[in-house]
Amino acid sequence: MLNEYLKNASAKWMKGEGPYHNIVLSSRIRFARNLKNIPFPSLAGDEDTEKVVNTTKDSLKRAETGLGKHQLTWMKDLDNLEKQVMVEKHLISPLLAKEDRNSAVMLREDEAVSIMLNEEDHIRIQCLFPGLQLEKAYELADQLDDLIEESADYAFDEELGFLTACPTNVGTGMRASVMLHLPGLALSKQINRILSAIGQVGLAVRGLYGEESEVVGNIFQISNQITLGQSEKDMIKNLLGVTKQLVEQEEQARQNLLNESKIRLADKSGRAFGKLSNARIISSKEALELLSQVRLGVDLGLLENVDPTILDDLMVLIRPANLQKYARKDLNPQDRDIKRAEIIRKRIDLSTNKEG
Amino acid sequence: MMCQNCSKRPATVHWTKIINNEKTEVHLCEVCAKESNQFDFDIDSSFSLQNFLTGLMGGDPEDLRISDQKKVQCDTCGLTHQQFAKMGRFGCGKCYEVFGEQLKPMLKRIHGSTSHSGKVPKRAGGTLRIKRRISELKESLQRCIYREEFEKAAEIRDEIKKLEEELE
Ligand SMILES: [Zn+2]
Ligand SMILES: [Zn+2]
Numbered sequence: 453m454l455n456e457y458l459k460n461a462s463a464k465w466m467k468g469e470g471p472y473h474n475i476v477l478s479s480r481i482r483f484a485r486n487l488k489n490i491p492f493p494s495l496a497g498d499e500d501t502e503k504v505v506n507t508t509k510d511s512l513k514r515a516e517t518g519l520g521k522h523q524l525t526w527m528k529d530l531d532n533l534e535k536q537v538m539v540e541k542h543l544i545s546p547l548l549a550k551e552d553r554n555s556a557v558m559l560r561e562d563e564a565v566s567i568m569l570n571e572e573d574h575i576r577i578q579c580l581f582p583g584l585q586l587e588k589a590y591e592l593a594d595q596l597d598d599l600i601e602e603s604a605d606y607a608f609d610e611e612l613g614f615l616t617a618c619p620t621n622v623g624t625g626m627r628a629s630v631m632l633h634l635p636g637l638a639l640s641k642q643i644n645r646i647l648s649a650i651g652q653v654g655l656a657v658r659g660l661y662g663e664e665s666e667v668v669g670n671i672f673q674i675s676n677q678i679t680l681g682q683s684e685k686d687m688i689k690n691l692l693g694v695t696k697q698l699v700e701q702e703e704q705a706r707q708n709l710l711n712e713s714k715i716r717l718a719d720k721s722g723r724a725f726g727k728l729s730n731a732r733i734i735s736s737k738e739a740l741e742l743l744s745q746v747r748l749g750v751d752l753g754l755l756e757n758v759d760p761t762i763l764d765d766l767m768v769l770i771r772p773a774n775l776q777k778y779a780r781k782d783l784n785p786q787d788r789d790i791k792r793a794e795i796i797r798k799r800i801d802l803s804t805n806k807e808g
Numbered sequence: 809m810m811c812q813n814c815s816k817r818p819a820t821v822h823w824t825k826i827i828n829n830e831k832t833e834v835h836l837c838e839v840c841a842k843e844s845n846q847f848d849f850d851i852d853s854s855f856s857l858q859n860f861l862t863g864l865m866g867g868d869p870e871d872l873r874i875s876d877q878k879k880v881q882c883d884t885c886g887l888t889h890q891q892f893a894k895m896g897r898f899g900c901g902k903c904y905e906v907f908g909e910q911l912k913p914m915l916k917r918i919h920g921s922t923s924h925s926g927k928v929p930k931r932a933g934g935t936l937r938i939k940r941r942i943s944e945l946k947e948s949l950q951r952c953i954y955r956e957e958f959e960k961a962a963e964i965r966d967e968i969k970k971l972e973e974e975l976e
Pocket of ligand 1: 813
């Protein structure tokens with residue numbers, strides 16, 4: 453089954469559409485959980501980490517309907533490239549990819565659920581949905597959490613809540629986040645003002661690949677900053693409210709741009725499409741920026757016959773490990789830039805043929 | 809974490825910039841982020857989570873290592889205060905009790921709160937679920953009395969009594 457994932461570069465859940473999918477690319481909920489009386493992974497022995505995997509595996513096996521068809525994969529059974537592909541698909545964290553000591557991931561067939569074992573915490577439940585579906589993702593994570601807890605004793609404190617390796621996660625242990633494509637706000641130069649306002653309501657803003665990424669292609673990840681003192685529902689409500697406002701502002705900005713400079717906008721996205729269709733060498737940064745402009749053009753009806761999911765797919769496909777998986781060999785950065793241009797051209801051919 | 813530019817306000821905007829293949833993490837408060845145009849400026853980032861957390865514990869890591877005044881150690885996982893200062897991570901759930909006293913001000917500064925009001929797990933949560941339920945019921949009891957819905961109030965009162973018996 454794992455070969456399947458690696459063959460189909462973009463995750464299956466991405467193919468789905470969700471509410472506000474033209475602006476909200478995805479919604480994610482992550483729960484950090486630890487078992488009682490077992491040291492956290494950084495200080496745990498082999499017996500301990502094995503116990504974590506077995507306990508989680510057993511509890512979810514008994515509840516097959518809860519998690520659905522899934523597979524457990526040990527990190528030590530994967531080569532570096534395979535791990536990196538999973539990181540680029542947001543299925544595992546960069547930290548898990550680095551860990552070999554009885555670290556594992558339980559992946560649901562559609563890749564919408566991944567449960568990381570022995571990462572920074574014993575158990576990290578992650579649910580990913582396309583579009584703005586935070587509540588749905590929360591419900592699923594909550595349900596899986598209950599299933600695991602039926603046979604696992606969690607480290608929980610009446611006053612501090614769920615105990616985690618890092619004090620920045622203690623309490624709910626929950627990180628809720630949305631990935632947004634905001635080219636309208638960026639083009640109209642409102643983005644800095646708006647993003648800085650977000651900080652005032654307890655949310656944090658990051659680039660495409662979480663903590664280790666710069667903001668490129670106008671893609672922003674917004675998540676709750678604190679985990680203690682508020683209920684999960686309130687945290688989600690807060691993030692949901694801010695996201696909806698951002699969607700509104702982005703729509704407004706797009707409309708204004710359309711009213712004021714439609715021809716320039718059409719020119720910009722048309723040129724971006726031309727570059728992507730004809731480039732022979734392209735960096736990931738340039739590709740993401742052009743893809744952002746193309747996607748905006750598609751969303752606004754300025755570019756016809758281009759598949760709107762082009763950005764979601766290529767965002768993953770053009771990353772280094774996915775490229776090398778596709779090329780079936782190691783590539784140096786220059787070769788990657790060539791391979792990247794090739795993949796983009798193929799993907800564009802595919803989508804335009806399909807439409808026309 | 810605090811803003812790396814002014815160190816006065818919490819950092820709420822985070823990203824990584826890459827210049828000449830060198831990655832730099834940038835963490836800014838809303839004021840400094842606003843001043844920076846298009847996320848583009850040069851700041852020498854010497855930020856690390858460890859130092860940050862240690863700072864919140866009320867001392868810098870060098871001090872702790874040299875003076876070694878507090879020989880606090882977790883008896884379950886063996887983590888010492890010095891190790892925590894270095895890693896910024898706890899070793900087990902028990903650590904939260906062991907380092908509890910120093911922990912509170914740190915949690916207060918990270919989260920603005922020191923008490924959990926979210927999900928209570930069914931098993932590990934023990935009696936907390938019942939206690940939460942009781943305080944919810946007490947609130948609705950007050951509302952019923954205020955609205956003079958005495959029949960419903962009596963029902964709620966009985967339910968509270970039953971739950972309180974369960975606690976004993
Ligand atoms: Zn500042
Ligand atoms: Zn400990």
